[in-house]
Amino acid sequence: MLEHVVNGLVLGGTYALVAMGLTIQYGIARIMNLGFGDTIIAACFATFVLFTTLSINPTVALLILVPAGYLISDVIYRVIMKPLVARAPDEGALEVDSILVTFGLLFVIQGVLLTLFGGGYTSYTFLNTPVNVLGSVVAANRLLAFVLSLVIGGVLVVVLFRTRWGMILRAVALAPKSAPLFGIDTDRAARTAFAIGGAMAATGGVVVSMFQTFTATAGVVFTMKALIVVILGGKGSVPGAVVAGLLLGLVETFVAAYIDPGLTLAAVYTVFLALLLVRPNGIFGKA
Amino acid sequence: MKNSLSKAARRARRLTTCAVAALALAVGVIGVEAQARDKVTFGYAISKSGPNAGGADMTVTPNYELWVKEVNDAGGLKMPDGSRLPIEVIVYDDRSSAEEVVRAVERLATQDKVDFILPPWGTGFNLAVAPLMSKFGYPHLAGAAVTDKAPDFVKRWDTSFWFMGGSVDYTAAFADVLIAEREAGRINGKIAMISVADGFGIDLVKAARETFEKAGFEVSYDKTFPPQTSDFSTILSEAANTKADTFVAFSYPPHTFALTKQAKVSSFSPPVFYLGVGAGFPIYPKIAGGSVEGVMSLGGIDPNNKLNSDYRAKHEEVIGRAPDYWGSVLIYASLQMLEQSIERVGLDKAAVAKELSSGTFSTVLGAETRLENNQLRAINWVGQWQDGQFVAVSAKGGAGTAAVKLPKPGWD
Numbered sequence: 202m203l204e205h206v207v208n209g210l211v212l213g214g215t216y217a218l219v220a221m222g223l224t225i226q227y228g229i230a231r232i233m234n235l236g237f238g239d240t241i242i243a244a245c246f247a248t249f250v251l252f253t254t255l256s257i258n259p260t261v262a263l264l265i266l267v268p269a270g271y272l273i274s275d276v277i278y279r280v281i282m283k284p285l286v287a288r289a290p291d292e293g294a295l296e297v298d299s300i301l302v303t304f305g306l307l308f309v310i311q312g313v314l315l316t317l318f319g320g321g322y323t324s325y326t327f328l329n330t331p332v333n334v335l336g337s338v339v340a341a342n343r344l345l346a347f348v349l350s351l352v353i354g355g356v357l358v359v360v361l362f363r364t365r366w367g368m369i370l371r372a373v374a375l376a377p378k379s380a381p382l383f384g385i386d387t388d389r390a391a392r393t394a395f396a397i398g399g400a401m402a403a404t405g406g407v408v409v410s411m412f413q414t415f416t417a418t419a420g421v422v423f424t425m426k427a428l429i430v431v432i433l434g435g436k437g438s439v440p441g442a443v444v445a446g447l448l449l450g451l452v453e454t455f456v457a458a459y460i461d462p463g464l465t466l467a468a469v470y471t472v473f474l475a476l477l478l479v480r481p482n483g484i485f486g487k488a
Numbered sequence: 489m490k491n492s493l494s495k496a497a498r499r500a501r502r503l504t505t506c507a508v509a510a511l512a513l514a515v516g517v518i519g520v521e522a523q524a525r526d527k528v529t530f531g532y533a534i535s536k537s538g539p540n541a542g543g544a545d546m547t548v549t550p551n552y553e554l555w556v557k558e559v560n561d562a563g564g565l566k567m568p569d570g571s572r573l574p575i576e577v578i579v580y581d582d583r584s585s586a587e588e589v590v591r592a593v594e595r596l597a598t599q600d601k602v603d604f605i606l607p608p609w610g611t612g613f614n615l616a617v618a619p620l621m622s623k624f625g626y627p628h629l630a631g632a633a634v635t636d637k638a639p640d641f642v643k644r645w646d647t648s649f650w651f652m653g654g655s656v657d658y659t660a661a662f663a664d665v666l667i668a669e670r671e672a673g674r675i676n677g678k679i680a681m682i683s684v685a686d687g688f689g690i691d692l693v694k695a696a697r698e699t700f701e702k703a704g705f706e707v708s709y710d711k712t713f714p715p716q717t718s719d720f721s722t723i724l725s726e727a728a729n730t731k732a733d734t735f736v737a738f739s740y741p742p743h744t745f746a747l748t749k750q751a752k753v754s755s756f757s758p759p760v761f762y763l764g765v766g767a768g769f770p771i772y773p774k775i776a777g778g779s780v781e782g783v784m785s786l787g788g789i790d791p792n793n794k795l796n797s798d799y800r801a802k803h804e805e806v807i808g809r810a811p812d813y814w815g816s817v818l819i820y821a822s823l824q825m826l827e828q829s830i831e832r833v834g835l836d837k838a839a840v841a842k843e844l845s846s847g848t849f850s851t852v853l854g855a856e857t858r859l860e861n862n863q864l865r866a867i868n869w870v871g872q873w874q875d876g877q878f879v880a881v882s883a884k885g886g887a888g889t890a891a892v893k894l895p896k897p898g899w900d
Contacts, residue, residue, distance in 0.1 A: 205722060212719045311537065320541030322741045322766070326777045331753045339721065340753040412749060413718050414742040414775075416542045418584075422716060457722040462713040463685055 204337035205458045206451065211339050213450020214347025218408060219423055220430035220442040221354060222401025228437015229374040229394035231292055232282055232299040236306035237402055238423030243310055244270060244406020245415045249323055259327050259407055260345075266403045274399020278392045281306070286391065292377065307420065314417035324414040342411035349408060353401065354443040361439065370394055374437050429473055435486025444484055448472070528565050528835065530556070531578040531602035533592030533617075535609055538584025539715075542741060544609035546769060547632050547815040550807040552577075552606055555823040557806060566831040582608060586616045593617045597624040603835055604826065611635055612687050618645050627841040629826060631819040634658070634691060642862040647841040651818045651864040655695035658786050661869030661882070662762065663703045665892050666734060668883035670705075674894060675759050678732035680709035682723055684739050688765065692738040708732050717743065720750045727756075733895075734760040741766030748776045748783070752899045759895030760784065768813035768871060768878050780873040782896025787814025788871020788880030790888040799852040813871060813878035818864065821851035 223237045234240075247266055251257040257265070281302060289295035328342040361367035372380045373390040380387050405423075409415070430449060434441025449469055456468040480486065532552060535544040556575050559565055564572035578600050582589035589608050596602050597620065605626045607614055614633035621628035622645035629649045635641070636654035669675045679700055683689035689712065700707055708730040713723065724747070727735055735758045737747055744766030751757065766772060767785035776783070789796050796817060803811045803820075811817065828850070829843040844859065851857040853866070868880035872892055885891030 204725065208719075208721045208725075212721075315537060315541075319545055320536055321545040322542040322745070322769070322771070324745050324771070324775045326749065326775055329749050329753060329777065331755065338754050340750065343719075412746070414745045416539075418537045418539070418541055453719075454722050457713075458726060462682070462711045462717070462723050466714045466716065 203335055205454050207334050207337045207339060209451035209454030210447055211334075211343045211347045211450070212454060213447035214350040215343065215405075215409065215446075216426060216430050216449050217354065217443045217446025218346055218350035219402070219405040220427040220434070220446050221350070221357065221439055222398040222405065223424075223427040224431045224434065224437055224439060224442045225357075225394050225401065226398035227431060229370050230278070230282070230391040230398070231286075231295050231377065232391075232395060233296050233303065234306075234395075234398065235300060235303040235424055236310055236420070237303075237398070237427060238420030238425070239307050239310040239314070240270070240274075240399060240402040240420075241406040241409060241423045242415055242417065242420040243314060244403040245410035245413075246314060246318055246323065246417075247403075248407045248410045249325055252325055252327065259411055263404065263407050266407055267400045270403025270406075271396045271400040274402075275392060275396040277306070277399070278395040282395065283388065283392075286388065307424075311418055311420065318417055320417055322414050322416055325410070327411045329412065340412060342408070345411070346408040349404065350443060350446065353404065354439055357439045429469065431483075433473055433476055433483055435483030438483070438485035441483055441485030448484075526573065527576045528573045528604070528830075529576045529578065529600070529602040530604050530606060531580075531596035531600055532606035533580040533582040533589050533596070533608050535584040535589075535613075536581035538582075540582075540584040540610055540613070543632070543765065546741075546812050548609045548819055550803065550809075550811065551816055551819040551823065554803055554806050555820060555827075558802075559827065565827060568832065568834050578602060582613070586613060589613050590616050590620060593620050597626065604837070604840075606823075607631060607633075610687065611691070615641075618648055621645070622647055625837045625841075627826070627829075627837060627844055629822040629844075631822050632815050634688065636691070636695065638863050639861060646862075647837075649822070649844055649859060649862045649864075651822050651867075652815065653863070653865070653867055653869070655692045656699065658869050659692065659696040659699040662736075662784075663699045663705075665870055665881070665883050665894075666700075666705065666760065667703050669760070669892075669894055675733035676731075677705050678708045678730060679705050679734040679736060680727035680730050680732040680758075681707055681711075681736040682709070682727065682739070683712050683737070684715050684717075684743055684764070685712040686715045686740070688740065689738040692764070696736065696738070705734075713743075715740065715743075718746055720747050721754065724750055724754055724756050728754070728758075733758050734762070736760075736762045737764055739764035739766070741769065744785075745772075745775045748772075748780075752777065752779070755899065757896060757898045761896050765814075767873075770810035770812065772878075773873070773876070776899075779899045781875075782873060782893060784870065784872045784881075784892075784896075785814070785878070786869065786871065787812075788868045788878055788889075789813050789817065790868070790880055791877050793854075793888065795852045795854065814868075817852055818867060821853045821857060821864075824851040825849045825857065 226232050226234045244266055248259050248262045251262045252259055285298045330341045331338045332341045332344050369385050370390050372385055373387050377387055430442055430445045434445035452468050452472050453465045456465050534549055535541045556577055560574050564574035566572055580592035582592055596605050607630050609632045611633040614630040627647050631651045634652050636656050638650035641648055683693035709727045744763045762784040767783055768787045773780045829840045833839040833843050845862050848856050848858045870881055871878050872881045880889045881892040882889040
């Protein structure tokens with residue numbers, strides 16, 4: 202029993218980690234980034250290259266790739282997203298436009314990765330050592346993902362709710378039209394949020410690459426999972442993403458252990474549907 | 489009356505002249521075309537993107553590229569008259585979609601009018617294109633496709649050829665190894681088995697259930713998992729709880745790699761550890777951190793077969809990486825057979841198909857490779873990592889196979 206709880210939380214940590222970036226991009230910048238999973242995969246490949254050719258430890262690679270993810274996302278926002286934001290008459294239009302544009306972005310990133318690395322399976326081994334947690338054995342790399350998701354989630358919550366900067370971001374998320382009346386630069390806030398999301402995708406990619414086999418075209422799986430977690434947790438809510446991610450991890454593990462591993466996907470979608478029936482805006486969503 | 493008669497005769501004459509002229513022109517064009525043939529066109533649709541891209545990129549595409557390069561470097565395909573024609577290739581990405589692969593093959597046959605079509609990757613996709621290949625009369629050398637129904641398919645599509653055997657072949661050969669081990673008292677009669685809920689896993693596990701039951705084994709854990717599964721810690725701990733000495737996973741590469749890593753972490757190392765696709769990939773030892781000794785899977789090679797080791801060296805030289813230890817060599821051999829058939833009978837598709845089903849060929853599999861009822865039967869069914877190579881094994885060894893070495897040592 203305890204073993205399954207530990208395994209479920211560790212698995213859920215990964216889900217939470219990859220979903221937090223998407224929830225910030227969606228909630229604050231109002232951009233439904235369908236290329237999110239491919240950004241994660243790009244980070245996976247970058248980590249792989251750093252590790253195998255330059256022997257750079259993936260934990261050290263975090264220090265390179267997370268800022269890189271931030272900067273690249275910042276540029277993407279300035280070049281591709283800003284014109285959309287500028288011309289969108291309302292939030293709904295921006296969401297639809299951003300879905301279309303990032304759908305294109307998905308294929309651009311995928312195409313570049315396919316050209317550079319081909320379609321083959323890529324994997325390496327790092328930190329695949331057993332760690333004893335409350336009597337059950339988990340892999341150190343997955344534990345790292347869990348710890349990182351809690352730490353990053355915690356830091357983000359503190360920043361969003363306890364700093365002025367976080368308040369500005371929240372103001373933009375809550376009332377994008379009224380925020381400028383208080384002297385808030387909404388464009389800058391949205392850009393920052395989008396870039397933070399990119400940095401989180403890079404973090405997720407680095408960690409995921411430590412334990413999972415990836416291919417250039419596997420991004421859509423991550424986008425799907427992250428999307429479920431984001432909607433389940435309530436869009437834009439970082440605590441929601443963490444809770445929903447951990448919840449999904451627990452559900453999958455318990456179903457695999459006590460019912461049937463074949464029903465894990467079905468269980469995830471059942472929870473998804475059931476929760477949305479009760480709380481249409483997600484666990485932490487505003488009604 | 490006379491006038492109209494003569495008019496009719498004139499008209500008939502003119503028509504005849506036109507017809508003769510048209511015929512002459514047509515023959516001339518064909519003649520010109522035959523004379524002007526300066527290449528042979530091959531086409532194929534393969535998964536360059538989507539979930540099948542990984543498997544196609546490992547087993548099929550590199551061999552197509554290697555073979556075309558080798559043939560063209562030698563001056564082209566040899567024709568019966570001794571002349572050589574270079575190969576030109578048209579490639580489409582099927583994006584791992586069954587509709588797309590069918591559309592692409594239809595296009596190759598009707599619009600591009602290629603001389604030969606090479607098959608796509610995967611059992612499902614080969615079945616999807618089989619009716620089309622047969623309809624247009626193309627020899628269908630289904631390489632990366634495992635199916636028990638090959639004997640039926642051969643009846644239905646007589647220009648189809650199946651190179652990878654059926655699920656029952658693999659599970660029966662594996663059961664023979666297990667029976668010998670059980671009789672020697674090295675393993676108990678329990679098997680824990682998992683399978684991916686997708687083409688390969690469904691097919692293999694169906695055959696395995698029957699085979700294991702017939703062999704008197706108790707399948708103490710038998711679960712399927714969705715293809716998206718990436719975490720196997722729970723499944724492995726449940727399997728370990730059943731105290732089975734044999735663990736079997738009919739898995740695709742991402743699962744195979746994840747299972748290996750997870751089994752290492754949880755020190756799960758039963759005497760028999762058998763995994764699906766991916767365990768025979770050259771990158772597997774790196775993924776397992778080097779400790780792959782004793783891991784079993786489908787396929788395997790005979791390290792003493794010089795033809796095979798030459799092929800492996802050539803593959804590594806041209807493609808930049810080694811081929812896998814299961815399907816690659818079969819795909820390459822099927823291309824060699826096609827090449828030799830063309831050399832013997834020319835570019836007529838029906839004649840090539842006939843030659844393929846009745847001829848004897850010299851391939852990387854051996855100097856006398858031939859098909860039985862359009863199927864390749866002389867292939868390796870069970871492999872095991874032994875001293876850094878994934879070798880073909882059987883219970884006692886012999887006939888190109890090594891003796892199996894069990895129990896599998898621990899992971900470190």
